[in-house]
Amino acid sequence: MLFDFDAMPHGNRYKLLVSCVVPRPIAWVVSRDAAGVLNAAPYSFFNVFGEDPAVVAISCGPRPEGSAKDTLANIQATGEFTVCLVPHALAEQMVVTAADFPPGVDELAEAGLATIPSTKIATPRIADSPVAMECTLWKIIPVGVHSMVMGEVKAMHVADEAVMNPERAYIDTPVLDLVGRMHGRGWYSTTRDRVEFPRITPAEWAARKKATE
Numbered sequence: 511m512l513f514d515f516d517a518m519p520h521g522n523r524y525k526l527l528v529s530c531v532v533p534r535p536i537a538w539v540v541s542r543d544a545a546g547v548l549n550a551a552p553y554s555f556f557n558v559f560g561e562d563p564a565v566v567a568i569s570c571g572p573r574p575e576g577s578a579k580d581t582l583a584n585i586q587a588t589g590e591f592t593v594c595l596v597p598h599a600l601a602e603q604m605v606v607t608a609a610d611f612p613p614g615v616d617e618l619a620e621a622g623l624a625t626i627p628s629t630k631i632a633t634p635r636i637a638d639s640p641v642a643m644e645c646t647l648w649k650i651i652p653v654g655v656h657s658m659v660m661g662e663v664k665a666m667h668v669a670d671e672a673v674m675n676p677e678r679a680y681i682d683t684p685v686l687d688l689v690g691r692m693h694g695r696g697w698y699s700t701t702r703d704r705v706e707f708p709r710i711t712p713a714e715w716a717a718r719k720k721a722t723e
């Protein structure tokens with residue numbers, strides 16, 4: 511079925527996009543307001559866009575009544591944030607931090623999550639998250655009513671048990687046991703079911719075709 515985005519209410523575009531572009535990684539963003547009150551919220555309009563500089567981006571939509579979400583306001587105020595990744599064991603707490611608490615409420619305290627100081631920024635990271643990236647604000651790009659917040663990763667923490675070779679930066683990714691966002695308001699995927707499709711060279715592809723002739 512064809513969906514014409516020019517002839518469609520934006521709410522339906524949203525439903526189509528988030529139902530089909532799955533699974534999406536989840537940035538569990540920790541930020542601070544000007545008074546130092548901590549904030550945490552998940553963002554699945556999220557990915558990494560380069561390694562030199564190492565840039566990640568999230569997209570913050572408005573609150574239903576149009577105001578900016580705390581994450582965006584805090585990053586604008588302080589110029590920094592921490593992106594933690596969500597393991598299966600903390601998924602329930604991640605959902606708590608997505609509740610629409612008013613500004614000034616520390617979602618980390620609400621969800622019973624401990625934090626650890628960061629090394630290069632003043633915003634801490636979630637202690638039990640197996641991956642945390644300390645980010646400084648790179649740029650904010652308005653995208654309609656959304657704001658694409660790009661951050662430069664200044665330091666990255668990975669749980670010791672997932673690091674196979676620090677010199678070569680080899681990570682045992684399945685050990686992280688991360689979840690991704692699926693469809694609807696409550697569905698997620700685990701990373702426990704994997705399949706490998708090794709990449710091939712043009713020569714290997716030619717040999718494979720020849721073998722089936």
Ligand SMILES: Cc1cc2nc3c(=O)[nH]c(=O)nc-3n(C[C@H](O)[C@H](O)[C@H](O)COP(=O)(O)O)c2cc1C
Binds near residue numbers: 571580581610611
């Ligand atoms: C898994 C998940 C992913 C989400 N992704 C986004 C997103 O990419 N952009 C967004 O604006 N809101 C997203 N939300 C909603 C925010 O987390 C929610 O509005 C939260 O209350 C914002 O908190 P804040 O005001 O403290 O930033 C997501 C919610 C969940 C549960």
